[in-house]
Amino acid sequence: MYPFDYPTQTVFYLVLYGATLVLHVLPMNYVLAGSTYLAFLGVWEALRGPALAQRPIVEVLRDWMPFALGVTITAAVAPLLFLQILYQRPFYTANLLLFHRWMAILPVLIAAFYLLYLQKSKRWHHFSAWVRAVVSVGILCCFAFVAWSFTENHLLSTRGQEVWTEVYGSNRWFYRDPELMPRLTVWYVGAFPVLAAALIAQFWSTGFVRRDENAAPDPVTDPAIRTLAVLALGGLVASVFAGGGYFVFLEEPIRQRLTARDVWPYLAGATLGIIVQAVIWRRVWQRAWIDGRTLTFLCLAVVGAVGSATALREARRTSTIDLNQYASMHVTASIVGGLGTFLLFLFVCTGALIAVVVAVRRGLIAGSQPPIE
Amino acid sequence: MDFPYYPINDFGPLMKGMVIGGVGIVHVFLAQFAIGGGILLCVFQWLAMTGRSKLAREFVDGYFRWLVLISFVLGALTGVAIWLTTIQISPRTIGLMVQEFHWLWATEWTFFCLEVGSGYAFYRYGPRLPDRTRLGLLMSYSFASWMSLFWINGILSWQLTPAQWLEDHTVWSGFFNPSFWPSLIFRTITALAEAGLFACLVINLVKAWTRAEKKEMLHRAFYFLAPMAAMPLVGFWYFAVVPDDSRRWVMGESVAMTMFMMLGVGTSLLIGCYAVFMIFNRRNFISAMTSLLLIALAMGATAGGEFVREGMRKPYTVRNVLYCNSVTEEEIARLRIEGCAIHDPYPLKDAAEIPTEQLRLGAKVYRLQCSICHTVDGANGILGLTRTWTPGQMRLNIAQLQRTKPFMPPFAGTAQELEALVQWLAWREAESPATWETSDRPEVLRQIQAHLDEVGTVSGLELMHNKLGDGKSAKAAQSQP
Secondary structure (H helix, E strand, O other): OOOOOOOHHHHHHHHHHHHHHHHHHHHHHHHHHHHHHHHHHHHHHHHHOOOHHHHHHHHHHHHHHHHHHHHHHHHHHHHHHHHHHHOHHHHHHHHHHHHHHHHOHHHHHHHHHHHHHHHHOHHHHHOOHHHHHHHHHHHHHHHHHHHHHHHHHHHHHOOOHHHHHHHHHHOOOOOOOOOHHHHHHHHHHHHHHHHHHHHHHHHHHOOOOEOOOOOOOOOOHHHHHHHHHHHHHHHHHHHHHHHHHHHHHOOHHHHHHHOOHHHHHHHHHHHHHHHHHHHHHHHHHHHOEOOHHHHHHHHHHHHHHHHHHHHHHHHHHHOOOOHHHHHHHHHHHHOOOOHHHHHHHHHHHHHHHHHHHHHHHHHHHHHHOOOOO | OOOOOOOOOOOOOOOHHHHHHHHHHHHHHHHHHHHHHHHHHHHHHHHHHOOOOOOHHHHHHHHHHHHHHHHHHHHHHHHHHHHHHHHHHOHHHHHHHHHHHHHHHHHHHHHHHHHHHHHHHHHHHHHHOOHHHHHHHHHHHHHHHHHHHHHHHHHHHHHHOOOOHHHHOOHHHHHOOOOHHHHHHHHHHHHHHHHHHHHHHHHHHOOOOOHHHHHHHHHHHHHHHHHHHHHHHHHHHHHHHOOHHHHHHHHHHOHHHHHHHHHHHHHHHHHHHHHHHHHHOOOOOOOHHHHHHHHHHHHHHHHHHHHHHHHOOOOEEEOOOEEOOOOEHHHHHHHHHHOOOOOOOOOOOOHHHOOOHHHHHHHHHHHHHHOOOOEOOOOOEHHHHHOOOOHHHHHHHHHOHHHHOOOOOOOOOOHHHHHHHHHHHHHHHOOOOOOOOOOOOHHHHHHHHHHHHHHOOOOHHHHHHHHHOOOOOHHHHHHOO
16 A cells, blocks of 8 residues: 555655645645635625625634634644655755745745734724725735645656756746646645535534534524535535546556555545535535534544545655655664654643643633622 | 755845845744743733732733734744745755754644644633633743744754764754753843843833833833843853854954954843843833834844854854755765766756856856855855956965865865866956857866865865864864864
C-alpha cells in the first residue's frame, strides 16, 4: 500500500507530512470557502438588500475568520517543515523561480488578515453595502491569489530540471501550467463541504441547531441549516465533477499511478467520505436538525475524505518526483536527535490546549452565574 | 559533481543581506514584543487580582487587543516571511538548519499552537472570565511564547557558535552551544523592555483615564525596563563566548560592525537613562509621542543588535561548515579542480548581451560566488570595491580572497573561472562594450593557479588565528571559546 514501499525513513516523514498537512487543510478550507461565502453575500446584499436568512452563517463567519486564518497559518508551519525534509531541492527551486510573485503572498496575507479584523469589527455595519461588498470581495481575491500561488509553486516543483531551466531563463513572473486550473478547482470546490461541516459543528456546540426531531422548528435556524446542506451537497457534487475532470486531464502515466492498486485504499476512502457526507447532508436538508452521533460521523467523513485526498495529492506528486533520489537525505535527517523532545512537548502542549478549552468553558459558566451575596 | 545548484535571483541594487536583515529586524522586534507582552500582562493581571491596581484589569484587556492585532498578524506573518526570504537568499543554509534541527523546530511549533490557542481564547473570552482563569490563560500564553524564543534561540546561536557540535554532531551540543544562555537572557531582557515601552503607549491611548491614573500605570510599566541594568553584564558574557575573530570585528576591526554595535548600545543607553529617570522620580510623566520615540529607539537598538549578530558570522552562515555563498569548506577543494560554474544548469538572464563565452562564464561565477553579499553597482557594489585594482591585483586579491579580507570565503573555482570573473568585472567597468577580447594567455592562468595554490583552501579565520600565533586552529579556538 502506498507509501509503504518507500524506505522506512521516507515513509516516516511522508506520514508526518500528510498528517500535519490535514491539520492545515481543514482550517484553510474554512478560510477559503468562508471568504467566498462572505464575498458572495456581500455582493448579493449590495445588489438586492439584506439576506436575512443567511445572517446567522454570516455572523459566525465574520466572527471566526480571523481565528481560522491564525490557525491556518500556524498549522502550516509543521507541514512546511517536513516538506523541506522530503522535497528540499524541488521545493526550494520552485520558491526561487517564482521569486517576487511567490513572496507576494506575504503582504497579501497581511492585508487579508487586517481586512478580516475590519469585517469582524463593530464598525463594519456603519459602512455602506457597497463598501462591505468591495472589502469582502477583496479578501476573497487575496485568498484566491494565495491558493493560486501555492498551486503554481507545487506544480513547478514537480516539473524537473528542464522546465526549471526554461522558466529561469524566460524571466516570466507567472508559471502557466495546464494542470493549474483543474487542480485549483478541485481544492477550491472541495473546501465548501469542509466549511459546511465546521459551521454546523459550531452551531451545534452553541445550541443554535436543533438536536432532535422533538424540538420545535425554528424560522431562523432551519433555513440557515438548510443553506449549509445545500452548500455542502453542491460542494460535494462539484468536487466529484472537478476531481473527475482533473483525472481525465492528467497525463496517462499519472492516471495509471493514481489508479494503481496500492492507491485504491485512498480512492476508496475519499469516495466513502464523500458518500457518507452526502447521505448525512441530504438528511439534514430534509429535517433541519442533526444529533450528536450523526455530527460525529459527518466530521469523521470530512477528515477521512480530506485525509484520503491528501494521500492522493502526494501520490500525484511522487508520480513525477522520484522520492528515492532523496532517500539518503531522509536517512540523514532521521538520525538527528530531538524526536523524543518533540513527542513529549506535542503531548504536553496538546494537553495544555485541552486544559485551556476546559478552563474557558468552566470560566464562562462561572462568569454567567449571578454573584452570591 | 553532486553540487546542489539553485536558481539565483538578482535583487537589483539591494544587497541580499539587507533584505533578510530588514525582514529579520521587523520580525524579531514584533516577536520580542509578544514575548515580553505576555509576561507583562501576567504581572498586571496579578496586580488586578491582588487589589494592588484598580486599573490593571482594564489595561490587560486593552493591551491584549493590540498584542493580537500586531503580534498575531504581523508577527506571525513576518515569521513566515523570514523563512521564505532565507530560502530566497540561501537555500542551503536553511536546508542545513532544517536537516539538523527539524525536531526542535517542530517542538517550537507545538508551542506556537499553544500560544495561538491561549491567546485567542483570552482575546475572545478574557473580559467574561473570572480572574483566576484569566491569569491561567495569560500564563499559558506567555510561557508558550517564551518557549518559542527558547527553541529558536538555540538554533540561531548555533550558527555562530556550533562548538562541540562540530565534533559530535549531536543535536543537544549544537542547541546548548556557548552563546545559547547569554543570548536567551539578553533577548528576554529586551523583550521585557519592549513590552514596557509598548505599555506606555497603550496607557496613553486610554481616553477614560485621568493623568494621575495614567501616571500610576506608566510607572508600573517602567519597572519592566529595570532588567536592562543587567544588559552590560550579559553583553560581556555574550562577547566572552563568541569566537575571538568575531569579537575583534565588533570591537573595532570592522568599522561598520562597530558602528552598528554602538547604535545598539547607544540607543539602549538612552532608553535605560529614561527608565532610571521614570523609575526613581515618581512625579515624571511620559506622553504618547515620547513613548513612540522610545519604541523607535528600541527598534534602532534591535536593528543594531541583529546586524551585529548576523555580521559576526562572516564568512560563514554556519561557522566552520557553510560559507555565506553556500559552499561548504569541503567543497572548495573539489570546485577548484572541477569548476563551480560549468555545471550550473541555469542560464544567464542577460546572456544575449554578453559578447563572449569567457564573459558569460565570469557572470556565472559572480552570480554563484559573489552575488550573495555584493551587487554589481548598488549596495556593497563589486565594481566600486574593485575599481582601483589593476588586473594583476584583481587576480591576486580574488585568488587569495581570504587574505584580502578574512571575512570573505576562499575562491571556489578554477583558474579559468577566476580569470573569467576578472574579465567580466573589467568588461562591466568598461560599461559593457559590444566586443571584448578573450584573455586566455597560459602564463596568466599559471600565475592565478600559483596564487590559488599559495593560500590553499584554508579559511581567512584560520589564517588569522595562525598569524596571531595562538597556535590553535579556528575550529579548536571556536570550540573552546
